[in-house]
Amino acid sequence: MDLQAVLPPGVFPAALRRLPQMYLKMSGDPLIAGAMGLHGVSTQFTWFRTFLVIEELFQLPLFILGIYMLKKSELDSSNERGRVATNHGLDSPYVPVLLTVYGAHVTTTMAPVLATILATPRNVLDITEKTSEFSSLNMYQLSIMVAESIARASKMAFEASQLVTGEERVAALHAIRQSLEENKTVILQANKQDMEVAQTLVEAGKLAPSLVKRLDLASGDKWDSMLQGITDVANLPNPNGVVTYARKLDDDLELYRVTCPIGALLVIFEARPEVVVNIASLAIKSGNSAILKGGKESAKTAHQLSLAIRSALAKSSLDEYYIQTVSTRDEVSALLEMDDYIDLVIPRGSNELVKSIQHSTRIPVMGHADGLCAVYLDETADVNKAVRVTVDSKINYPAACNAAETLLVHAALLNTVWPKVAEALLTNNVELRCDAESLDSLGELAQARPQLVKPSVPSDYKTEFLSHTLAVLTVPSLAAAVSHINLHSSHHTDSIVTENQENASIFCRAVDSAGTFVNASTRFADGFRYGFGTEVGISTGRTHARGPVGLEGLVIYKYLLRSSSGDGHIVGEFGVGEGKKRFQHTEIPTKGAPF
Known part of the structure; x- marks a missing residue:
């Protein structure tokens, strides 16, 4: 032919x-x-x-x-x-x-x-x-048509899933894990191709080296952790159908506030391909459908992951459109206009990404912005704790949003604790950008490592380096440390190293961040480490959900009111006049709705 x-x-x-x-x-x-x-x-x-x-x-x-x-x-x-x-x-x-x-x-x-x-x-x-x-x-109108089809399919898949049981959702998650295991070779091959392209862009100066680290799905235990995250989510209690408020309003008239899914989600993230699996797992378990858009750097990996997920969903009780992926900015721009179908947008990435999306849509946005985390060494800090917490916060995974980017040192520690902390950081090839006081106190240590010890500039204290670079600032007091953090941080996670419990309490209450830690690494700010199974992101906002967002952050609630009276109930029967009923408002001890 x-x-x-x-x-x-x-x-x-x-x-x-x-x-x-x-x-x-x-x-x-x-x-x-x-x-x-x-x-x-x-x-x-x-x-x-x-x-x-x-x-x-x-x-x-x-x-x-x-x-x-x-x-x-x-x-x-x-x-x-x-x-x-x-x-x-x-x-x-x-x-x-x-x-x-x-x-x-x-x-x-x-x-x-x-x-x-x-x-x-x-x-x-x-x-x-x-x-x-x-x-x-025109082409823009055609983009809108395609986006509307995607969004409508997601909303319909969500609505069709409302009677799917928790057990059926767990079965779908186990099927996804099995599908990923069966397709590991082709997924990692695609990841290798993404890495090669990314490395070429790094060498050309068009991509930050830290992003390449985020891309690698085969490094360390990342693959196994991704799979374990699915199992952990599957084993979590069902977040839906939980009664958070139950009151008897009258004889045979009961009110229940019950958790339920949000709806259709649009999640936009950068670089890390395993996020496709993390979010798909949380969406399925929490009862939300999801449209996912990853970074172009991980396009091949994300595509293969989505194929494996799609294959598993096709054999489950959920609609095949329950988890969808899109690959272009045009699609995202059009989807951000689909407020009739999409209920929540979750951007994960830079402040620029989050702000751009917030300004481009009428859909509610649960922002995940920069992770400009700080560690403060209080004047009573133990030297061993200071070294351990600071080094881990910086080098455990520098490309993560919960890695420390700023170290605040109390002036009383400049000649005692600070040099030992600096030496440990330099041993791990961390570049220190120091203010004048902290730089002078290093003396010969700074002279011996001039390539790693440099004077800071003001912009360093509001920069998310995502690398082996740490900005260091001397502060005269706890109040000054709190003030600096609240002014410069992204309100993600900040930690104090101290032996003074009153100072610890003041720090935790005064610092306006989603997480405030005492004598612990900022790297603990993670849904998996919190026991959430995995996380859809870390919200630095102030409404609905804050900090690592797991299952609980992906459900809202509805009110169920039931009359079991033979005549039903009407509002006209209640009031303060003669012959009127009074509301009883007595608590009903229950954890689950009876209907």
Whole structure:
């Protein structure tokens, strides 16, 4: 079968026109060939197929352009024949071929909008009609159409899941873990490819080295921790259906406040590919559907992870659109306008990312911003604790948002505790950017390591380095330390090293951060370490959820009111006048709603 014969002449370079034929020769896919043979290789299908075979270059704009040309070609060819174009809908032969050819990469987001577009009726009897509701759309409007399809599918999947039991959700999580284990080789291979591309960008000065560390899914115990996180989430109590308030309003009239899911989530994150699995697990367990957008640096890894998740969901009680992934900024920009379908946006990344999203949407945003964490060495700090807590806070995983970026040193420690802490940090190749006082107190130690000990500049104290760099500042008092943290930090996590319990109490109450620690590393600020199983992010906001956000941060509540009276209950029966009932408001001892 010569596919070139049906391509519109002159519309593609010859090399591109050969791609469909080359693909079929290499793949020998009988289903594709059979579909083409049965239904005929129409001009409009070949247009679309040509776009699909360029898999490595496949992106949303290319897809939209393919659909546009498909529809335009349908109109042109129908006009030439002088008859009404067929109303291709969900029964169109192009849809199953599309699903077969491009599989899960397209099905969750593109197939519904493709079917909708193909089903758009058009009267082409009037040869002068050159435009239509679809063909007159610009690329932005087409992006909105695709985004609306994604968002609607997510909302419908959420609504369809409300009667899925907790046991069925746990089964889905176990299936996801098994699917990931079965696909480990291909996932890590994709991760290796992402790492290679990222390293090239680092060498070209276009990407920070710290981001490469976040990408690596095979380093240390990251893979095993990711899988264990799924199991831990599965083993957590069901967060839904928990009664947080129960009152008897009247005889046979009971009120219950019960936890329930939020709805459809849009989660945007940078670099770390394991976040796909973390958030998918939390969303499934908490009863929320989710649309995930990772950083372009981890695109191949995220794609393979999502394929494994999709494969598991297809065998579960949940809708296959329950967890979806998108890959372009255009999709995200359009999704941020879908407040009719999306209930909460969770951005994980820099302050710039969070602020940009907050200014771009009407949807509530649960922000996860920079992790500008500080450690304060109080004047009563024990030297051993000071060394251990400071070093761990900085070097355990410098690229994490809960790593320390600023060290505040009480002036009384400049000649005692501080030099020992500095020596331990320098031994671990940490670059110290010191104010004048802390720099002078290091003396020969600073002279021996000039490449690692440097004077600080004001911007260092509001910079998230995400590397082996630490800003050091001398402070005269606890009050000065608290003031500096509240002024410069991102309100993430801050720690005090002290032997004075009153100072510890003052620090924890006065520092306005989501986490305040005493004699403990800032690296403990993590949902897994808190026992949440895993986390969707760390919120530095002040409403709904704060700090590491696990299952509890992904549920809200609803009120259930039940009358078991034979006549029901009406408000008109209650009041202060004669013959009126009074509300009883007595507590009902229960943990679960009885209906």
